Amino acid sequence: MFERKKYKNFAVRQLKGRWTVVVLMTLLIEIVMFIFEIPNFYRMFNKESFQILMEYTSFDVNEFYTLYSDATSTTWASTLIRLIVSSIFTMAAIGVYLKMSHSPEKLSLKAFFEGLNNWWRAILTGVWRFLWVFLWSLLFIIPGIVKSLAYSQMFYLVNEFKDMSVTRSMKISKIITNGHKGDLFVMHLSFIGWGILATLSFGIGYFWLVPYMNMSFVNAYHSMLKEALDMGKLKPEDLQTNEQKI
Structure with missing residues (x-):
């Protein structure tokens, strides 16, 4: 079961008292991306x-x-550079949100900077995902959107399971999003109202909205993964592969 409201409400509780680090992290990422x-x-x-x-x-x-x-x-060339940089930042940021989802302890920006060490896996994940979404988008925009949602859990998986290959993370992402791609799409749409308010604040509100969205989607990831394991779509050993392909 996909409980969108539950994930979002829980995100607010998880971020309580820990907004500073994620807001600063979001600000830092936006500044660097703006420079590019x-x-x-x-x-x-x-x-x-x-x-x-x-x-x-x-x-x-x-x-x-x-x-x-x-x-x-x-x-x-500029698209590739932006893709590489954004992939590295995405990997590091998701690492922070995953840690916050596993523990109530406060974190510092050190956790984000440590996540930058996973730059190589981040680049492979970002480029591999972009390539397949782009190829599907050549057919039409709808297949591109569908596949983007199907591959949306790759960064979570390669971040949480250090031995998992990028290609395997794509396969598992398709498994855990099976039956939930529409739910994920609606969840994205559910933030539109907050996005409008953030825009009216001259963009300042986005520094709080982005962490709120990311934390909510991390909760959705945990729920979909647990459901896949409980229903037998995945086995625990599927997540502990030592496969060393891409």
């Missing part, structure tokens, strides 16, 4: 771009195409 976005902002809004747009009293398709090609020439 600066070159993209420059390419989009540099002086030449503004001049060309200002001079578009007569639309020149060829000139526009040249400008567009120049602006997107490094798109794949």
